[in-house]
Structure formats: C-alpha cells, structure tokens
Amino acid sequence: MATALHVWIPVLVLLVFPLTVLYQISALIQFTSEHYWGAPFIEGETSPERHARLSQARYCLTAMPQRNGNGLARFAARLVLWALIVVLIDIPARIAILVGELVVHDRHHRFPAEKSWALALYLPEDEQTVHRSRENWGLIGALNAVFRHVYALGPQAA
16 A cells, blocks of 8 residues: 555654664663663572562652752753753653553562552552662663663673
8 A cells, every 4th residue: 555655755754663663772771771680699588689679660750950059050050951851851761661560660570479560650658568679760860770780790790
C-alpha cells in the first residue's frame, strides 16, 4: 500500500524508525538504568538484601535545586536550568523510556512474592521494615549512578 500510494518516506519516518531505532534506544536506556550490573556476591547476604542492593528506585524528576544562600540571580538561573531539564529530559523520559510500572521496578525485586508490585505507585510502604533500594532522581541521575558503579568495579570485573 505504501508503494501504491507513494508514501514510503512518511512510513519510514513515522512508523519504521520509531518502532525500530527509537524503541531500541529507549529499551537500552531503561535496561541500563535498572540495576547495578556486575556487582559481586557478598557472603551471607540474603536474596532480598542482594536484590535491594542491586536495584534502584528511579524517580522521574530531577531534584529541584536548593537556595543555599547563593543569591537570588544564581538561584533563579538554577531554577530555569532545572525547569529545562524537567521539560526536555524528565517528562519525555517518563513518557517514552520508563513507561508504565517501570519506575517502580525495584519494588518487584524487594517484594518478589507480592503480586501487586506494578501498583506500587499507589501502595503505602513502610520503608523502615523492608530492604530499601537506592534512590535516584531523574533518568540522568540513575544512569550516572550505574556508570559510577560499573567504573568502580574496575577492569577485573570485565
């Protein structure tokens, strides 16, 4: 039909490219930011402790800058930069990369027997009684945390 209607360019740009290249990029970023990959086993560590140690909670909003007494103009500039990051990176990342329940994927590892982990956005949680995951604000922060972790493993981990 695309050949008959001479619409191959729109089909490639609007259908094939997003469903192949952009989808793969999205999946790679999500997968990479999901866990602290390559971490060594710790003797005596229980499975829930290991899963909590290797998972991270990924909050889809970069933390808002604090005033820290650096002057109003400097704080306003940091607020503008923060707003740009939220609008240009955080919101698109939530829509296109960390879709659905992927933002609460760490809960799936901390409560493997819980069948409603995908509803964790709506469930109360007493963080004092469970194994806590590390928190990262914004997808950039989550990726940087994983990259710092892999770098700290050193070449012997490869």
